[in-house]
Each structure stands twice: as C-alpha cells, then as structure tokens.
Amino acid sequence: MTAEAFDLIVIGGGSGGLAAAIRASKHGARVALVEPKDLGGTCVNSGCVPKKAMWYAAQMAHAQYIAADYGFADRPGRLDWPGFIARRDAYIERIHASYRQQLDKNHVTLVQATARFLSADHVAAGDRVLTAPHIVVATGSRPNRLDKPGFDLGVTSDGFFDLRQSPHRTAIVGGGYIAVELAGVLRALGSEVDMYVRGRLMSGFDEEMAYHLGDEMKKHGIGIHYTCQVEAVHEKDGVLLLDCDKGSHPGPYDLLIWAVGRHGYTASLDVERVGLALDETGHIVVDDAQHTNVPGIYAVGDVTQRLALTPVAVSAGRKLADRLFGGQPDAKLDDVNVPSVVFAHPPLGTVGMSEQQAREAYGDAVHLYKQSFVPMQLALADRPMYVRFKLICVGDDSRIVGMQMLGPGVDEMLQGFAVAIKMGARKCDFDATLAIHPTSSEEMVTMGDRVPG
Ligand SMILES: Cc1cc2nc3c(=O)[nH]c(=O)nc-3n(C[C@H](O)[C@H](O)[C@H](O)COP(=O)(O)OP(=O)(O)OC[C@H]3O[C@@H](n4cnc5c(N)ncnc54)[C@H](O)[C@@H]3O)c2cc1C
Numbered sequence: 001m002t003a004e005a006f007d008l009i010v011i012g013g014g015s016g017g018l019a020a021a022i023r024a025s026k027h028g029a030r031v032a033l034v035e036p037k038d039l040g041g042t043c044v045n046s047g048c049v050p051k052k053a054m055w056y057a058a059q060m061a062h063a064q065y066i067a068a069d070y071g072f073a074d075r076p077g078r079l080d081w082p083g084f085i086a087r088r089d090a091y092i093e094r095i096h097a098s099y100r101q102q103l104d105k106n107h108v109t110l111v112q113a114t115a116r117f118l119s120a121d122h123v124a125a126g127d128r129v130l131t132a133p134h135i136v137v138a139t140g141s142r143p144n145r146l147d148k149p150g151f152d153l154g155v156t157s158d159g160f161f162d163l164r165q166s167p168h169r170t171a172i173v174g175g176g177y178i179a180v181e182l183a184g185v186l187r188a189l190g191s192e193v194d195m196y197v198r199g200r201l202m203s204g205f206d207e208e209m210a211y212h213l214g215d216e217m218k219k220h221g222i223g224i225h226y227t228c229q230v231e232a233v234h235e236k237d238g239v240l241l242l243d244c245d246k247g248s249h250p251g252p253y254d255l256l257i258w259a260v261g262r263h264g265y266t267a268s269l270d271v272e273r274v275g276l277a278l279d280e281t282g283h284i285v286v287d288d289a290q291h292t293n294v295p296g297i298y299a300v301g302d303v304t305q306r307l308a309l310t311p312v313a314v315s316a317g318r319k320l321a322d323r324l325f326g327g328q329p330d331a332k333l334d335d336v337n338v339p340s341v342v343f344a345h346p347p348l349g350t351v352g353m354s355e356q357q358a359r360e361a362y363g364d365a366v367h368l369y370k371q372s373f374v375p376m377q378l379a380l381a382d383r384p385m386y387v388r389f390k391l392i393c394v395g396d397d398s399r400i401v402g403m404q405m406l407g408p409g410v411d412e413m414l415q416g417f418a419v420a421i422k423m424g425a426r427k428c429d430f431d432a433t434l435a436i437h438p439t440s441s442e443e444m445v446t447m448g449d450r451v452p453g
C-alpha cells in the first residue's frame, strides 16, 4: 500500500496532540492527526471539563446553604442530576465542534482510527498507512487497575462521569487529585462519602495545607480513613462491602471509585516494533525537549513522565511544533513554577515549592509568611470556613519560591500571583502593591511579619 506523506504525524487528539498539530500546521507543516474517539481526549471528555462542570454544580449546592443563611430560601433544592448531565454533555459537544472547525481551518488531516507503529517513520491508521519524518505520540494515560479481588465491582473516574444519578453511599480509594475532587463533589451533591487513603492526603503537596484540606473535608462530612487498605470487594444484595487489611468490613456502599493513579497509555501503539523506551509506570521516557530514545519520534503530555496537567501537555506540544517547524530552535516546555489547583471543597492552589521542598533545597534560608481568616461572605452566613495563605520565601530579599492557598475563591486568585512568582517576585513587591478592598485576595498583599521557626 502506498503511504500518504506528511511533514508531521500526531498520534492522539487530546490536549497535547491537538496543540502540536494545530501549531505545526500554522507554521506551514502538512499534518495528519490520528484519533479514533472524540476530539479533546481526557481533559475534555473524562477529565477537567466534566469534572469542573460537576464542581460548579457542587458549588451551587453550597451557595444555596449560604443563600439560605442570608435569608433567601429556607430549604436548598437537590440537583436534577440527569438534566444537568445533559447540559454538561451538550457543552462538551460544542467543544468537539470547535476543535473540528480549528482542524479544518488549519488544514490538518484528521484520521479517525487507532494508530500503531509500522516503523520509526510509518504508522498504520485503520486501512491507511501514513509516513512522516516527525511523529509525536500524545496518547495520554489510563486509570491504574489494582490486582484485587472484586476490582471490577468499582469504577474509575471514567465511570463516575457515566453516572446518571447521585449514589447514596460512596467509597473512594485514593488520596490524590481525583479522589479528593470527586469526594468533594459527591458530598456536596448529597452522597455520604468515605475515603480510604494510603499514606497521606495529597502527598507531594505542602503538608500543612494538605492537613487543613483534610480537616475541612471532614467538617464537610467526608470520612477519611487512613488505617484500611482495601484488599477485596464483594457484592451482596446489590450493595458493596469492602475487606480491609486489618480485618474490618466497611460498607455497605452503592458506589466504589478507584482513584489510585494513572499510567502512560501505549498499549495500542506497538512500541516494541520501534523500541520506544518506557519507564516502570508505562510512561514514555522523554528528555526536556520531548525527544524519545528513537530519533524522529517525540512524546508530549500524560503519556510521558512529566507533570500530568492539561496546560503542560498543551505547552509541550506547541513548543515542540515551534522548534520543528517554526524556526525556534530553543523552544521547549518550561515546567518551573507550574500553578495548579485541586478543585476540592474548598479548593487548594499551589505554585512553586511546598515548605518541605523549599527546606530541602534552601535549608535555613527558608522563611514563611502565613495568613488565615474567615472570608466576609462566609462570616455573614455563620459558616466559619478559613482561607489559608502561605508564602514560602528564601534569602535576605525574601524571594518567593512557593505559594500555597486553601479556601473559597483561591482557584481564581492563584493565576495572577503565579505570573508574579514566575517573574521573580519578592515579599517587598507584594507589600508595595495596594490592596483591593474588601476582598480575600487583599490578604496576600497585607501579610504581617515572618512566622517564627
Ligand atoms: C478526572 C480527571 C480530572 C482532571 N482534571 C484536570 C484539571 O482540572 N486540570 C488539569 O490541568 N488537568 C486535569 N486532568 C489531567 C488532564 O486531563 C491531562 O493532563 C490531559 O488530558 C493530558 O492530555 P494528553 O494530550 O497528554 O492526553 P489525553 O487528553 O488523554 O489524549 C490522548 C488521546 O490519545 C488518543 N489515543 C490513545 N491511543 C491512541 C492511538 N493508538 N492512536 C490514536 N489515538 C490514540 C486517546 O483516544 C485520547 O483522545 C484531569 C484528569 C482526570 C482523569
């Protein structure tokens, strides 16, 4: 079969793949994008977007309680779950349409098939064979499965998005981004939620902030269990029971969600044929410029061992296209000071280092500024949830190397501060900035003295 020739083949039409394909075609490259499913990948179809939609619904539920305290209503209503899912899915359909338009406008050839390698410059996609000197793998990640009896009685985050009604009682295994976010949403929408956490909540995050997050989640009615490792799951009379390693059998639950991490997805690619190097978690090993060990093959996004966030995948894809086709030989992803928000209830925002990472890197040069306060909106409602800010600074000029925020509204506060930190802001730059009053964010520029210790 004659191969169709392109300048670039992109495998995977998620965040990273779309970004690489569209940017390369803007630079004049002839690009084929191979994707068997809906455009947008995990983020649009089973990640950030449907998750954020559910989080907004959960915020609405909270807002009703606040409104009732203010005197607007005496009884919060329940979500019409199927109705809202239809609204969420219609929004996602509009994103698909917008991506299709962008591909058409930029003359990217979309091949709706699963790709696999035939050689380092040939790819099979359905009944077509494509060839290009440059191939970008952007096939994302899949949820981890555990080798536990009854694993399939639970679902992963993919199954959560398929729900058409709120479960009464939910068990969630895991204590990372997905576990924490889904726990908050389900609780706010009326489910009883128990989390089964190995180690600590949000490991890798600032310990103090993760502790406060756990505290707020417990106040919100979420059970957080650290002493049960789930060894098996049973179904009895239509409900689920768990076996813990210590011999207890918690339950019954109507839904079990496994949120125990994700692995790079390369299963369909035939990577052995080209000898692509993977790490022990199945991620494609890349250097800081997205090169794999095979010349001409690159990888971006969650399929690599780099940070698994949409803006990281997008930036990696665009920078790679700029380097290959845009005459920018030094372009590459800069993943220093990547801001991130855990859309918990309340949200947790972070940019730069945790206190622990800073102390490891800078030792005694580290010092802290902290602030905690009840935001005015909640003080008026007799719901004393704290906002907590923490600045992690180093050196005589108090250069800010980390910012941690927990509380209502921090999800929208963090981005602007992340710009300042990326530019090398010092505490005195914050002090020199006049406050916006009355807001929660003003507390970030009116912090007092260093915290001793
Ligand atoms: C529940 C959840 C919530 C999340 N929330 C956030 C958030 O709030 N903010 C954030 O920044 N990140 C979030 N993420 C992470 C984010 O979704 C990922 O970092 C991002 O989607 C990675 O993009 P990607 O292009 O690497 O992979 P993906 O978006 O997963 O795209 C991979 C694509 O490759 C396709 N593919 C796979 N194999 C082949 C093949 N052989 N041939 C052709 N195509 C193939 C797949 O069908 C898929 O469309 C979340 C993730 C999850 C699971």
Ligand SMILES: NC(=O)c1ccc[n+]([C@@H]2O[C@H](COP(=O)([O-])OP(=O)(O)OC[C@H]3O[C@@H](n4cnc5c(N)ncnc54)[C@H](O)[C@@H]3O)[C@@H](O)[C@H]2O)c1
Residues within 6 Å of the ligand: 146, 173, 174, 175, 176, 177, 178, 179, 181, 197, 198, 199, 200, 202, 203, 259, 260, 261, 262, 307, 308, 309, 340, 341, 342, 343
């Ligand atoms: N808001 C966001 O930006 C956002 C939201 C969701 C996901 N994401 C991205 O997706 C990635 C994947 O999310 P995730 O929550 O699956 O992974 P994660 O790495 O954040 O958390 C995995 C959790 O599973 C636990 N775990 C692992 N093996 C276990 C076992 N055998 N038994 C019990 N617990 C076990 C870990 O201790 C950890 O708490 C995240 O790391 C993040 O990069 C981002």
